[in-house]
Amino acid sequence: MLTEVQVRELLGTLEDPFLHRSLTETNGITSVTIKEEKKHVSVKLAIAKTNTPEQMQLQMKVVDVLKEGGAGSVGIRFEELPPEALAQFRGTANESEAQDLLSPLNKVEFISIASGKGGVGKSTVSVNLAIALARLGKKVGLIDADIYGFSVPDMMGIDKSPVVRGQTIIPVERFGVKVISMGFFVEDNMPVVWRGPMLGKVLDQFFRDVEWGDLDYLLLDLPPGTGDVALDIHQMLPASKEIVITTPHPTAAFVAARAGAMALQTDHEVLGVIENMSWFESKETGKKEYLFGQGGGPKLAEELQTPLLGQIPLGQPDWNEEDFAPSVYLENHPTGKIYEDIAQQVLKQFADKK
Numbered sequence: 001m002l003t004e005v006q007v008r009e010l011l012g013t014l015e016d017p018f019l020h021r022s023l024t025e026t027n028g029i030t031s032v033t034i035k036e037e038k039k040h041v042s043v044k045l046a047i048a049k050t051n052t053p054e055q056m057q058l059q060m061k062v063v064d065v066l067k068e069g070g071a072g073s074v075g076i077r078f079e080e081l082p083p084e085a086l087a088q089f090r091g092t093a094n095e096s097e098a099q100d101l102l103s104p105l106n107k108v109e110f111i112s113i114a115s116g117k118g119g120v121g122k123s124t125v126s127v128n129l130a131i132a133l134a135r136l137g138k139k140v141g142l143i144d145a146d147i148y149g150f151s152v153p154d155m156m157g158i159d160k161s162p163v164v165r166g167q168t169i170i171p172v173e174r175f176g177v178k179v180i181s182m183g184f185f186v187e188d189n190m191p192v193v194w195r196g197p198m199l200g201k202v203l204d205q206f207f208r209d210v211e212w213g214d215l216d217y218l219l220l221d222l223p224p225g226t227g228d229v230a231l232d233i234h235q236m237l238p239a240s241k242e243i244v245i246t247t248p249h250p251t252a253a254f255v256a257a258r259a260g261a262m263a264l265q266t267d268h269e270v271l272g273v274i275e276n277m278s279w280f281e282s283k284e285t286g287k288k289e290y291l292f293g294q295g296g297g298p299k300l301a302e303e304l305q306t307p308l309l310g311q312i313p314l315g316q317p318d319w320n321e322e323d324f325a326p327s328v329y330l331e332n333h334p335t336g337k338i339y340e341d342i343a344q345q346v347l348k349q350f351a352d353k354k
């Protein structure tokens with residue numbers, strides 16, 4: 001297993017993407033933690049500018065280098081170099097990088113939506129949460145990165161593909177959300193054998209080549225599960241905060257806990273838990289039936305020491321024929337209101353952390 005000295009040696013030659021000096025020169029490796037029994041290496045790196053496509057690329061390099069060196073899993077947290085350190089090197093960044101520093105994605109907050117297994121409603125929640133944030137006046141983007149089925153376009157009733165202008169991809173806008181799905185680029189939704197690193201490259205392209213404009217929040221609908229692909233992706237994600245989706249059954253919560261643990265292991269803060277398919281409410285009697293059991297959401301939230309952001313009942317949204325969007329709840333639908341409440345809690349959490 002790697003030692004701290006070896007980790008510092010391996011990473012020391014990688015460059016700060018903006019300053020073009022090695023991380024050794026910039027004193028950019030701020031901490032290294034090694035959990036030998038789990039072969040887990042956790043590093044904190046300081047670079048000139050965080051939450052950028054460049055950070056994403058560096059992140060991928062760090063994961064590659066450490067895994068080649070023998071690490072089983074890698075957690076990376078980025079922070080910005082202090083102004084004094086930056087001032088010392090600033091002269092070395094050239095004009096085009098100065099442009100990059102102003103790139104609109106610099107200010108965006110990433111929120112990834114994860115689940116322990118498929119079918120729990122991760123895509124449904126991603127779509128409705130993105131729309132709820134947009135309804136609250138935020139500028140929102142959504143990346144459908146669920147390689148096991150690109151369901152977001154269908155769920156939102158999107159029937160057109162994004163316009164591609166040269167190198168630039170213009171996302172499709174629907175309900176005030178800018179959407180990009182891998183499904184847009186896969187012919188007839190053909191199944192593809194995706195490997196984590198490949199998905200990482202496509203994600204990187206989505207960060208770089210999509211004309212997102214000025215965004216406040218970029219949501220990522222992640223592939224479900226806690227296997228290799230999910231782990232690879234977690235390691236490549238930008239400094240995103242994570243929301244974990246579960247159904248109310250205690251065993252489902254147990255599986256979802258592994259997704260939460262993976263987030264924490266890869267240094268992603270968990271914003272909260274959303275329990276989906278919580279109950280079915282009879283229209284006649286108003287009585288709630290707990291078809292999938294009870295207690296999974298609160299239990300998971302307690303285990304991950306994070307808030308339970310909300311519970312979504314079973315049911316179908318009402319939509320009209322001409323504006324067909326099978327999974328989108330309207331603003332005044334009771335479930336639409338629950339999503340609004342969740343979106344408000346999410347905004348509050350970001351505001352509190354600033």
Ligand SMILES: Nc1ncnc2c1ncn2[C@@H]1O[C@H](COP(=O)(O)OP(=O)(O)OP(=O)(O)O)[C@@H](O)[C@H]1O
Binds near residue numbers: 117119223313315
């Ligand atoms: N609250 C709900 N009430 C009724 N049906 C729901 C609810 N949430 C999700 N569904 C339905 O359950 C199915 C699975 O949902 P969804 O695709 O969002 O799950 P997922 O976790 O993203 O699955 P996967 O990752 O396997 O794609 C869909 O048909 C969706 O319409």
